[in-house]
Amino acid sequence: MTGRARLVLAALMSHWRRRPLQLAMLLAGIMLATALWSGVQAVNAEARASYAEAADRLGTGTLDRLEPAPGAVLTTADFVALRRAGWIVSPLVEGRLRAGEGRVALLGIEPATRVALGPAEGGAVAEGDLLAFITPPGLGFADAEVIRELEGADLGGLTVAPREGLPPDTLVVDVGIAQRLLNLGERLTALVVAPEQPPGLAPLEQVAPHLLRKAPQDRADPEALTGSFHLNLTAFALLSFIVGLFITQSAVGLAFEQRRQVVRTLRALGVPLAEVLGVMAAELAILALVAGLAGILLGWAVAAALMPGVAATLSGLYGAEVSGALALRPVWVLSGLGMALAGAGLAGARGLLRTARMPLLAAGQARPWAVAAARGLRRQVLGAGALALALPLCLAWGGLVGGFAALACGLLAAALLLPVVLDAGLRWLAGRVRGVLAQWFVADTRQQSGGLSLALMALMLALAANIGVGTMVGSFRSTFLGWLDQRLVAELYVNARTEPEARAIRDWLAPQVDAILPIWSAEVPLRGQPGRVFGVVDHPTYRDHWPILRARPGAWNEVARGTGVLVNEQLFRRAGLSLGDSLDLPGGALPVVGVYSDYGNPSPQAIIGQDLFDARFPEAPRLNQAVRVDPDRAAALAEALRDRFDLPGSAVTDQAQVKAVSLRIFERTFSVTAALNVLTLGVAGIALLTGLLTLASMRLPQLAPVWAAGLTRRRLARLELARTLALAAATALYAVPVGLGLAWMLLAVINVEAFGWRLPMQISPELIARLGVAALATALAAGALPALRLARITPSQLLRVFADER
Amino acid sequence: MSSGKAEVVSARGIVKAFPSAAGPVAVLNGVDLALRGGESLAVTGESGSGKSTLLHLIGGLDVTDGGALAVLGTDLRTADDRARAALRRERIGMIFQQFNLIPSLTVAANLAFQARLAGRHDPARVAALAGALGLSQLMGRYPEQLSGGQQQRVAIGRALAGQPPLVLADEPTGNLDEATGDAVAALMLDLVRQQDTTLVLVTHSLRLAALCDRQVHLHAGRLA
Amino acid sequence: MNARRWLVLLVLGTLPAWGQEGGFAGLGSDVQGFALPDPARDLVFPRDHGAHEDFRIEWWYLTASLRGADGRDYGAQWTLFRSALSPEKTGTGWSVPQVWMAHAAVTTPESHHVAERFARGGIGQAGVTSEPFAAWIDDWSMRAPEGGDGLDRLTIDARGGDFAYALQAEAEGPLVLHGQGGYSVKGPGGQASHYYSQPFYRVSGRLSLPEGAVEVTGHAWLDREWSSQPLDRSQSGWDWFAFHLDNGRKLMAARVRGAEPFLFGSLIDPDGRVRVLDGDDIALRPGQGTPPMSWTVELPGEGLALAVEAVNPASRMTTSVPYWEGPVRVTGSVTGRGYLEMTGYPLD
Structure with missing residues (x-):
């Protein structure tokens, strides 16, 4: 960078020193957008891990198993014989233990040979005192809930230590201890088979003719179902990205607009246009990098905070394979920074382009962007129309990509139409209100809505995304649980x-x-x-x-x-x-x-x-x-069945247990969605605040005459706040059908494309009401500061308006 | 430094038109002008007569539609944006009606700004200028904390700090009251003469124009 | 903490993690309740070829310096470690507190192939018997063939993901007891082990490598060692050399690194006579690098000055406890071949 470029950069950046709040807004905008993106990425990875856990719980590990053929038994000697023949296998004992009223699953693993099998098979690793783990009376591990259930149960002196992140309802012990607890003698339930075996082994049929090899897919497979859920979370990530783009766009656009005059001066003083543009791009990149890094950290912290317990134990439980979800990995950091830079770049591109095209000599004052934005209404209608036309084309094109493209088209079209609809509504209202103050209020609101349109679009998208995803998750949950109820009727x-x-x-x-x-x-x-x-x-x-x-x-x-x-x-x-x-x-x-x-x-x-x-x-x-x-007898009968016929644990499925596990998965995802709601609305709130603060200074010439005509500053401030709330309420109203449309797309298009089934949509008025309140609260929070400033403005500041206008 | 003899501005048959709803309207229609080093020239004319346009063309802020224009040896018909920017930066000082200070920089930073852009920053000279302009006590303030007259004095200082051979002033007193305007204008002319700098001053004030070595009047697109 | 790391702690049965206070791989940990090496004890064979479960740690360690039919140098390693979690001899089957770990490796001038296995005692997956001699884990084994006498003849097999080998070894000399009749002191604090070797094997066999099979011949050295706390707490690792010199002599020299380096060794004549060496007899000088890939080994009293160079510097054992082990070439006052083991260095 040349000395001159540094001087220009310093001149441009000195703008922020005079407006630290605006800088904070810009940084916060990029930071929150990045955080949202990164957070959703992490949550997505987290959800995958939860599903993997649930899949394990439902009996679908990732490894092949050797189980005894009908009528045969599998013993420790079989395990040894296979190992002596070179096969890399590890023994498992599965069973159920009486624990007070209920029962818990007992899982016996063999730590020395289990390691070679890769992560997670059997679901648990006992870390700590190996001697206590393998020698009677033994040491077991379970989560806190299981330990509560096991209180008072006779476990032959077994010590049970808490360990987070184990499969639910499961007590993990050594294979030998499990054999003793279940009175199995030398019998084992299964051998898990490492995916990589040394070359040149004798075939299994020869070494262990009485064992059957079972691939994981031979057992129940909920993968398709969880896949559906996962896909929908991906859609949320996409929406977050769009919301993030809007906030960045609004903040960056503002910075460009406010410095048009400075850019003119710089050029008049002899700084070439290309250099001004280059320095502005560099400034943007620097800000995006700083805010992006902060955003990555925030997103990571948010994701980590969302999954207390899970995050901390994943690495211990699964080794490197899953723990990466919440580690600050370079790929993850780079993708977050990429998002920050791309977002700022995309937003800045417009500003740079306008700066490049801006005539050096446009007469007098820069046109406030409020007016410029209002002028763009017609173009926005055209854009929305084009997108709306593209939507059915995307749908007709079909496939998952088509579905997602249609989703993006629909959302952007709805966003672009929002200012148009607001403007039309206000125009309609203007013809109907009586009283001079009311007329002024409406007219002024209409003028202001142009300047706030970007922020309102961000708010609308945030609300629509939340309504859409919330409705989708809710529909999915109730449908799936209802379906489980119907489908798993038998006990x-x-x-x-x-x-x-x-x-x-x-x-x-x-x-x-x-x-x-x-x-x-x-x-x-x-x-x-x-x-x-x-x-x-x-x-x-x-x-x-x-x-x-x-x-x-x-x-x-x-x-x-x-x-x-x-x-x-x-x-x-x-x-x-x-x-x-x-x-x-x-x-x-x-x-x-x-x-x-x-x-x-x-x-x-x-x-x-x-x-x-x-x-x-x-x-x-x-x-x-x-x-x-009789449901009350089901658990005991299952136990009796297993005992009587020596069935492996997975051969008898207890309906209540399957449902409980499913519910737990959904509740976890729900809490994640709720937290993301807050974050998305926060981003929209920042956008709104940025817009309002910008307008506040530009609006003085409009407010000063009203003040001069006899309205107190407090009254003006109240009106300003009321105006913000009214615009937010209108936006929220508009967001409801958009959000429901989004939910419909997710449930009826994306799901059908991906999985072949359509989920019935279940609209939750409570969800919508809650989000409406959240929208108003956001607007209130964003509008409070500008209103307060207005209430405290000095008369001399207002008077200057008249002086300047001379 | 100008020799005092060389032609600083040489314009021949300059034409400039602006688009309007009724087709292009010619603002300058064959302007001839020659200006020697050290001269001060006042351009007067009614509002909309094209005085500012002429000044902008000389400063390379805009380009002519026809005619020949050379400023300080640079042929402005062929110079690109970069070359015109370099001319402004290094050899021309500009003073505007709106002051056009950089609001986020202090008086001191604004004063030194163009000289630093041109790579000719001389702290002693800036200090001397600030003294001459009566700004010494205001160096740490920001433009919005100054009166209009003070702001324009900062702008004059900024234009002169790099000791350019040519200063262009566009209605420098247009935003100031009469007394302040006279004082500022006198100060500006003093400093320009001290530096042996060529000045083109656009103004509608005949009183101000009378202070210059030479006056021309722009009417119907031509100089008289 | 990943599963591998966890297993290291597990297999060694010591929770002061290796490399920390407990010396390399926990070998400096407390010995409470375990048997201790006894200088007065006479080793009795074949009984002492088998396992000594009342000692905390024990190994059967064979290294072979080989030359291929293609004229290139190779190395092979077969190691079985036994670790007792408790001195108690109660328990059967899964509850026997013994854990086994094995390493196998083949080194070529360009590559180094490693495999690792683990097993619990008590169920027959791994173990050692003395009559007839057999040491095994999974399908790896080192055993006396039908009609073999003690350790005189052995067949050795192992197999990893990308390599396998089968070797036959025949001893051309007697067993060698190190230190004081097989009682080998390892540090200034008197830590010691029972330690004997069979250094006189002639071997032949076949290595199966990704690039194809190669027939090999050469020398092998078997170490037998057991103890309960062979290292002082402050001792962080060791450098161990075993040479087959071309004049028929064998040399073992080792240095335990701690606050004060502690050296010991044995110079063995072709007929098996041993000269016990200590710090006054041996001078070891490492070359550049960590761990050093070249050394000089000098026995001034014997007029021996040897330069030692690794066949393949990349002979890292990427096992749960990492170390360096590979074949070396010996030049200087007498030429030869051998093996070098370096533990307790930072290896990735």
């Missing part, structure tokens, strides 16, 4: 390993339960895609609870008679079916009589009557069944 789900075992289980259960419902299925191509057909018996469990979206009258009767088929929503939508269309199935086509929602898997599925199923798929394995029983 217990039991998977047998062999058909004889399944028969024995059914015989044993029959006298003690209300009903045993077979869940037998066959893999069948459905409309050209690999799918699955289930048989169901005619039972109120299905008739009363199954999550039917649409059906012909008497659909269940048709299914029971074998004259109709129910299909899941994915198949229905992807194949473009209508009720009454016929669906090809092995053994002949059947008419589709109904559609049900199915959020648990992405593939096509169909349901036919049990008798028809038995006739058409005699070879299908008859292993799985649902059990209806």
Whole structure:
């Protein structure tokens, strides 16, 4: 940088010394925008980790397992034999422990061999005293909740130490201790298999012919479901980015506008235009870097604060793999800085362009940007129109990218239209109000709304994003939980390993339960895609609870008679079916009589009557069944089942437990969303405050005559505040349909594109009311300072207006 | 330093028009002007007669539509923005009706600003100028804390601090009351003469114009 | 703290982390309840080839200096460590408080391949028997073949993700007891271990490497050592040399680094006669680098002055406790080959 450039930079930057508050606003704007972006990134990563944890909990680890074949047992000796043959495996014992009223899952791991398997399998690592961990009576680890549940339970002297971040409801002990606690003798539940094995090993069938290798996907897979949620959080990140851009734009634009005269002077004194532009760009980059770094730290702190406990323990629990989510990694820092620079650059581009085009000799005073912005209304209508036209094109283009593009188009169009709508509303109002003060108020508000339009757009976007994402999360939660309620009606789900075992289980259960419902299925191509057909018996469990979206009258009767088929929503939508269309199935086509929602898997599925199923798929394995029983007896019965038939823990699923775990995941995500709400609104508030402060100085010429005409400064200040609140209220009102439209796009477009199902939208008036109040509170906070300043302005300052206007 | 003999400004047949709703309106329509080193010239004329436009053209703030214009040896028909900026920065002092000080800099920083831009900052000279302009007690203030007359004195000091061979003043007293304006103008002329600097002064005040070596009147786009 | 780091603490069974107060890898930790080396004890074979579970730490450590059919230098390492978490001998199966760790490596002039295994005692996944001799963990083993006598003949196997080897070793000389009849003092405070070697192996076998298999021949050296606190708390690591000299002699020299360096060694004649060396007999001078990749080893009393150079300076053991171990070339007053081990240096 030459000495001259430094001099010019100093002259430009001295502007901030005289206006520290404005500098603070600009820095805060970029900082908050960056923080929002970084925070959402971190939260996203965090959500992924939570899902991974939930996936583990639901029995889906990431590693293959070796389990005993039907009728066989797996013992410590099998483990040793496999290790001696060179296989990298580690033993697991899974079971359930009686703990007072309830039960907790017991997980036995083997620390020495587990390490080679990579992170998280089995979910826990016992850190600390190895001797106590492996020698009786043993040392176990569990979270605080489990420890409370275990109080007073007889664990044979086992010490239980608290450890955050373990799978819920689980007590982790050494494999040998687990064998003792469960009276298993030498038996093990499974061996987990490292993904990387040395070359040249003897094949498994030879070393351990009585063991079956099971890939993780052979077990239940909630991944598609969590994926949906994740995608929607990504949408939130996108929205945050847009809001961030608006605030940066407004702050940077202001700085450019205010220094137009200085730029003219500099050029008149002989600084070439290119140099002025270069120095301004450098100034912007410096500010963006400083604020961006602060924003990254803030975003990181926010994300860390959002997940107390989880953040601290992730690294200990999962090793390097997941802990990075909340570490200050270079990639993360760079992406945050990139966002700050790109945002400031994008915002500054307009200012730089206008500075470049600004004639050196524009007569007299610079045109206040309030007026300039108002002049741009027509252009904004055109822009909004173009975006609105692009929206259906994006939708027609289809796919996830199209969906997201449509989302962006819609939001930007709505934002651009906001000032136009406000202006039209105020014009309409102007013709209707009586009284000179009211007329002045409306006219003045209309003039001011132009200058505040960027800030109001940011506020609108923030509100819309919050309404949209809040509605989406809420809809998702209630739909998913409702679906779980409907779909998991039976108290217990039991998977047998062999058909004889399944028969024995059914015989044993029959006298003690209300009903045993077979869940037998066959893999069948459905409309050209690999799918699955289930048989169901005619039972109120299905008739009363199954999550039917649409059906012909008497659909269940048709299914029971074998004259109709129910299909899941994915198949229905992807194949473009209508009720009454016929669906090809092995053994002949059947008419589709109904559609049900199915959020648990992405593939096509169909349901036919049990008798028809038995006739058409005699070879299908008859292993799985649902059990209806008094809910109070379910847990005990599950335990008895496992004991009686020596079933692995995951073979008997307790409905209540699955629901509790799901709920916990959602609550965590909810708290995250709430915190992001506050942050987004904070950004919008800053934008509003920046706009108001700018206008405050420009508006003196408009206020001075009113003051001179006899209005007190306090009254003027109250009116100013009322004006800000009125504009915020109007903006909030406008944001409601935009937000709901956004939620609709997320639920009905993005989700369908990504997963094939559409989630019913559930509007929460409470959410909207809360956000409306938040919007007003934001406006109040932003408007307070300028109003206070106005109330305390000295008469001489107002008088100067008249003097200057001479 | 100017020799006192060389031609500082040489204009021949300058034409300048501005667009309007009814088509281009010619403001300058064949202006000829020659100015020697050390001369002071007053340009008078009614509002809108094009006096400021002429001054802007000489300062390279705007470009002519036709005619030949050379200032301090630079042919302004061919000079690009960078060259014109360099001419202003290093060899011309400008004084405006609106003062055009940099509001975020102190009086001291404003005074020295252009000299530093030109790389000719001489603290002793700035101090002497400040004394001559009666600004010595105000060096730490910001422009908004000054009266109009004080601000214009700072602007004069800024224009002269780098000892440019040519000073262009555009209605320097236009924003000041009569008494203040006279005092400021006298001060300016004194300093310009001391430095043997060429001055072009645009004003509508005949009283002020009379203080200059030479007066021209702009009417209907031509000098008389 | 990641899982690997955690395991280091776990396997060594010592929570004053290694490299801190407890000397390198916790070898300077307290010995409460464990048996202590006894100068009056006579080593009895083959019994003492097996494990001594009342001692805290023990190893079976074989290093082979090899030459390939392609004329290049190679090295191979096979090591089994036993660590007792408690001196108690109660418990069976999973509750036996013994933990095993093994390292295997192959060094070429350009590459260094490492593998590490862990096992719990008590279940048969790892262990050592003395009659017939067998040491194993998973599918790695070092054992006397059918009809073998003590340690006279051994077959050695190991396999990692990108390498494997199979070696046959045959001893051409007797076992060698270090120090005072196998009682080897390790520091000025009297810390000691039981320490004997079989340095006279001739080996042949095959290395399987990513670039292909190579037939090798050469010399090997087996170290047997057990103790409960072989290092002083202040001792941070050691440098250990074992040379097969071309005149048929063998030389072991070691330096334990602490407040005062402590040196010891054995100069072994081809017939197995030992001259015990101490700090007055040995001069070790490191070259440049940390850890140093070249050394001079001098025994002024013997007129020996040897220059030692690593075959591959990148022979880092990237195991949970990292150290440097690899083959070296010896030149000077007599030429030869050997192995160098350097512990307790900062390695990444």
